[in-house]
Amino acid sequence: MFDNFLLNGSADQVVVLAAGLDGRAFRLTWAAPRGPVRGRAAAGGVADVAVWLPAGLGAVLVVGFVLRSRRRPDPLIDLGLFRDRQFSVAVVTMAQFSVAFFGVMLLFPTYFLLVRGESALAAGLLMPSQGVGALITMPIAGKLADRIGAGRVVLPGLVAS
Amino acid sequence: MIGLVLFAWVGAKKPYWQLLAALFMFGLGVGAAMIPIMVAELQSCGTSRSRAG
Numbered sequence: 001m002f003d004n005f006l007l008n009g010s011a012d013q014v015v016v017l018a019a020g021l022d023g024r025a026f027r028l029t030w031a032a033p034r035g036p037v038r039g040r041a042a043a044g045g046v047a048d049v050a051v052w053l054p055a056g057l058g059a060v061l062v063v064g065f066v067l068r069s070r071r072r073p074d075p076l077i078d079l080g081l082f083r084d085r086q087f088s089v090a091v092v093t094m095a096q097f098s099v100a101f102f103g104v105m106l107l108f109p110t111y112f113l114l115v116r117g118e119s120a121l122a123a124g125l126l127m128p129s130q131g132v133g134a135l136i137t138m139p140i141a142g143k144l145a146d147r148i149g150a151g152r153v154v155l156p157g158l159v160a161s
Numbered sequence: 162m163i164g165l166v167l168f169a170w171v172g173a174k175k176p177y178w179q180l181l182a183a184l185f186m187f188g189l190g191v192g193a194a195m196i197p198i199m200v201a202e203l204q205s206c207g208t209s210r211s212r213a214g
Binding site for chain 2: 081084086087089090091093094097101104108115116126127129130131132133134135136137138140141142144145146150151153154156157158159160161
């Protein structure tokens with residue numbers, strides 16, 4: 001399957017998209033205490049060439065990927081799906097949910113280590129409780145979404161989390 | 162929201178079980194929110210493909 005994927009000429013699309021979304025192009029805008037490039041970028045802010053050049057290149061590559069995908073007969077991502085309103089809303093909701101969820105996921109262990117003074121082992125042992133909670137509700141939520149519609153399940157879930 | 166509020170309320174001095182309960186509540190909500198969003202995406206994908214033939 002993967003061989004077919006590459007033979008169909010999608011490899012160039014993968015390279016362009018991956019380069020455009022490369023985290024290094026965007027994280028330089030964040031202030032960082034260590035590292036020669038990141039430290040310099042943090043000192044100069046967004047006006048520093050080490051910040052705007054990779055970020056700008058990344059944005060250009062993403063735009064190029066979108067334009068090229070619209071012309072190709074076998075696009076890596078079928079952008080026509082975004083014409084479906086339900087799909088677009090779901091993708092935007094998922095993106096926002098991911099920003100909030102993974103942001104918090106980064107903070108939990110840091111909180112355990114720095115504020116509560118736990119060991120790394122204790123911090124690691126505290127984390128699975130949320131996984132157990134998700135393990136319980138995921139199959140139930142899936143069945144409920146099929147039965148009564150996703151919109152009626154998402155809101156209570158967001159309130160509970 | 163409830164899970165995170167509980168987590169913030171627990172603070173640094175409260176016992177482990179309260180912390181675990183707050184995280185568990187957060188996990189319940191995450192599971193209940195994430196899967197229906199994915200279900201909606203997949204359903205609309207299937208609808209679009211069947212329309213396309």
